[in-house]
Amino acid sequence: MVGYSSSRFSLFDMDKILRSVGAERIDEHASRKLREFLEDSAKDIAFKAKIYARHAGRKHVAKEDIILAAQQMLS
Numbered sequence: 001m002v003g004y005s006s007s008r009f010s011l012f013d014m015d016k017i018l019r020s021v022g023a024e025r026i027d028e029h030a031s032r033k034l035r036e037f038l039e040d041s042a043k044d045i046a047f048k049a050k051i052y053a054r055h056a057g058r059k060h061v062a063k064e065d066i067i068l069a070a071q072q073m074l075s
Helices: 011-020 028-055 063-074
Strands: none
Touching: 011 028, 028 063
């Protein structure tokens, strides 16, 4: 299907984020790249959080798993 996007984040949301930090004009390519980066980062965090949950003997992912995975990405 042409033009279909499986994205969970809208370009409007990306514009709002960029405007919230002071951007006045935003190129559509910038919004698309931010969306791509955030989606990739979210998938990485979710994958690592799932591993932490399994390591802890749980089938569900807890808030602490997400925090630990995000902290590991930032370090």
